[in-house]
Amino acid sequence: MTDLTAHRGTGIFYRCLSPDPLLPAMAPTPIPPDPAAPVFADTQTLLPVIAQDDQTGEVLMLAYMNREAYEETLRTGQAVYYSRSREALWRKGDTSGHVQRVRAILLDCDRDTILLRVEQVGAGACHEGYRSCFFRQVTPEGLRVVAERVYDPNITYGPG
Amino acid sequence: MTDLTAHRGTGIFYRCLSPDPLLPAMAPTPIPPDPAAPVFADTQTLLPVIAQDDQTGEVLMLAYMNREAYEETLRTGQAVYYSRSREALWRKGDTSGHVQRVRAILLDCDRDTILLRVEQVGAGACHEGYRSCFFRQVTPEGLRVVAERVYDPNITYGPG
DSSP: OOOGGGGGGGTOOOOTTSOOTTSOOOOOOOOOOOTTSOOOSSTTOOEEEEEEETTTOOEEEEEEEOHHHHHHHHHHSBOEEEETTTTEEEETTTTTSOOEEEEEEEEOTTSOOEEEEEEEOSSOSOTTSBSSSOOEEEETTEEEEOSOBOSOHHHHHOOO | OOOGGGGGGGTOOOOTTSOOTTSOOOOOOOOOOOTTSOOOSSTTOOEEEEEEETTTOOEEEEEEEOHHHHHHHHHHSBOEEEETTTTEEEETTTTTSOOEEEEEEEEOTTSOOEEEEEEEOSSOSOTTSBSSSOOEEEETTEEEEOSOBOSOHHHHHOOO
């Protein structure tokens, strides 16, 4: 550790604003990334999050989290995403009641994708009335709906 | 349709370089997006792709596709991604032999995420030797490995 007081007697005690060539760089020590957390490079970083039904294995949706959304998810035990269109935290189920209770959080090998295993409360995860957002399959004849609608979004969300 | 020849006699026939206020905008008619395909805004757009084991429902990995990778996947019936680190098409399994045969392609409600239901050939999807890249769970004590290693990546890929 460099003894800053040694410079005081010289009358040229530098505040951090003006780097002293005699001192090691005074940049704040970076906080080491938490090896048990997803790699959010900064507060703006968005990582993709897969929500999977913990009971059935069905993939329900893909959304995004920033660090704040991830920490809110950990704190509350319910999925909190970051809405790219609204540019704000998105507490899943706030409008519909279709919250997702988090049963497990898994990270991939690069720690840049999050897999949430959830209990999907209410009828479905998809705002179009389906349990999963992946309700259409690509076929040579076009997209084919391969799931049943489980609720009426006009009732849950009001007419669009 | 505006008759361009009508302007020729005036001696001020505009090429497209110089917009004629008398003519409707001459921008090329955009190709309507294919309603049965993912929404790739342009050739650079990358969309997230979830690969899920078609038999077990296990989420194997998340990767990205550009339009070319998507079309190669359709054409070959095997998963072709776009590697962001190598900035090139990534024919999954080219090195390891662990190809993914595509059983179904599903799109989400916004058509900006792709779910591939695949037959995972070989031991695993993850280059670290696990069947799924999501082999670690977030716990209060740190990341916990919750899967068995199914192959030795040093043998499959050579020593790192």
